[in-house]
Amino acid sequence: MENINPNVGAGAGAGSNGESNEAVLKKLFDERGLKDDVYQEIVKAQLNELPVFSSMNESDLQRVSAPFPLGVCVKLRECVMEVKRLQKRQETISTPGCSKSRTKRPIDLVLIPNAEMIDLDNILDCHNGYLILEHYRVNGKLNKMTRTSLIKLIMDKVAANGSVLEVKNSWYKIIHEVASSKFPSEERLYDIYEKLISYTKYNMSKKKKRHNVQVNQTVETPEVDDGDTHVDDSVMQEAKLWLQTGVEPKEEVLRQWEQCFPLRHSEFRASTNERVSSMFEETSWPILGKPIGLDLIKYDFDRIFKPTTNIFKKWPLSKPKILEYARKEFKNNRNKALLTSYETNRNDLGFAKILSALLPPGFVCKKFRPNATHTERGFVQIVTTMNSINSEIQSYRTEMATFGLTVQPHVIVIKNDESISFLAYIDDGKLYATNSLLEAIDAVFKFTMVLQARYPPESKSVWIFIQKYYYEIQTDFDKDFTVCSNLIRYYTNLSSLILGKKFRFILFDVVL
Secondary structure (H helix, E strand, O other): OOOOOOOOOOOOOOOOOOOOHHHHHHHHHHHOOOOHHHHHHHHHOOOOOHHHHOOOOHHHHHHHOOOOOHHHHHHHHHHHHHHHHHHHHHHHHOOOOOOHHHHOOHHHHOOOOOHHHOOHHHHOOOHHHHHHHHHHHHHOOOOHHHHHHHHHHHHHHHOOOOOHHHOOHHHHHHHHHHHHHHOHHHOOOHHHHHHHHHHHHHHHHHHHHHHOEEEEOOOOOOOOOOOOOOOOHHHHHHHHHHHOOOOOOHHHHHHHHHHOHHHHHHHHHHOOOOOHHHHHOOOOOHHHHOOOHHHHHHHHHHHHHOOOOOHHHHHHHHHHHHHHHHHHHOOOHHHHHHHHHHHHHOOHHHHHHHHHHHOOOOOOEOOEOOOHHHHHHHHEEEEOOHHHHHHHHHHHHHHHHOOOOOOOOEEEEEEOOOOEEEEEEEEOOEEEEEOOHHHHHHHHHHHHHHHOOOOOHHHHHHHHHHHHHHOOOEOOOOOOOHHHHHHHHHHOOOOOOOOOOEOEEEEOOOOO
16 A cells, blocks of 8 residues: 555544545555545444454445445455454554564563552452452352452453563562452451462463473474465564454455465464453454354364364264163163163163263362263253253353363253254354264363353263374373273273374463
8 A cells, every 4th residue: 555654543534644534544545446435434333433444344444335336345344354353453553662572561561560450349349250240249258269269350351462480579569459449358468468469370380381382293393284385474464454344255264264374373372261261252253152153163173183083983983883882881760761761761861861871070179070961061951942052151151160160161961851963162152053963062061162252061081081182182282181092092992092193282481
């Protein structure tokens, strides 16, 4: 583009050369042959301020361009992307001498932190925050669990844009001061806070190391295949910007998705994924929330892991031997009833229940040892109607929160007398309809692996078995479950437990 001022979008939208919002937008429109009536439609919709214009999503674009030919929507989308690029360039220019990594990590620019930097009311505006507030309202004080949860929420926010190891001692008193202002009973407990903050910081850094991984194919740790040719960072950033608004045609979506794979893989790898939904945000990869999102995740999974087998091939073949093992292992009436029911119906849902009953995880934390119902729900949750999903998930979340746990990706089956349907639940509002139970399991597994999310603790043993046996993938961070090893050993007649390629995950050094 020529003569477009790169300094637009910093404030109200005027550039350093005095170009107004109108001048910048009209110049963009003229270059693309968009007539004045299109601009007037933008003004009518109050979208002519550059920050507002650049925030338009696909539905906004389609609504504004509805009176015009289809090509207008395409050209408007190009204009939105161009304004985003100009704004991004301005952000870089406005911080001269500041490296790229610095601009992303404001925490280490704060030498003297103060309480005003922590908006506790906003931090507590979440499910765990409500539990903390309710506990304090009823009891007039916090207990160890709610206090630890409070510190974790605050530190998540403080370290959101950098390393948790950057939360130095100067932050400790500030965190305690902020907590005491909201919960006066905490005022004299600084020593306890100091220990809990250090402990939480240690746990968070360990958790981040476990997730900051790079997938490699062999022990020699070659690089993940990022394509045959190097892709320039600016090209990948432009592809990401396109994907934040573009959803069609499918061929173009797939091309742009492939183009920015190295950038995306790096972002997924560097995330602790306390909330998977952060990857679906408008500034990240919102296209994952569209129906095509599942196909995109499958593309990444195949590119990272290059699987040689899958659950569709091995599930039917595994049934006879696993059922034989279940007949030997099942002693209580509940489990025997599962076998009886399966012999009658012989469907995949019945077999999934048997598999979860064979693989209890044991204690997942000090006060929680999941029972058979917990394990089954963390693998395949059964509800009766689509409308009941939210209430069932909320009940599930509340129960897990009492143990300091959260709801993780799993399968949901809607089953009643009239019909049965299958969903992959990834996070709040992130549901993908599938045609079968195996497709739902496959979707949940691939989302978890690609986004480096966590398996549900109450059914982790089942998901580890899915990973190791049905997909033949192992990582350096897999927890060893005796129940998994015993079942695999029985199935393979005591042969080697090395079931295929072993993927080595390499920890990245934390930059202090």
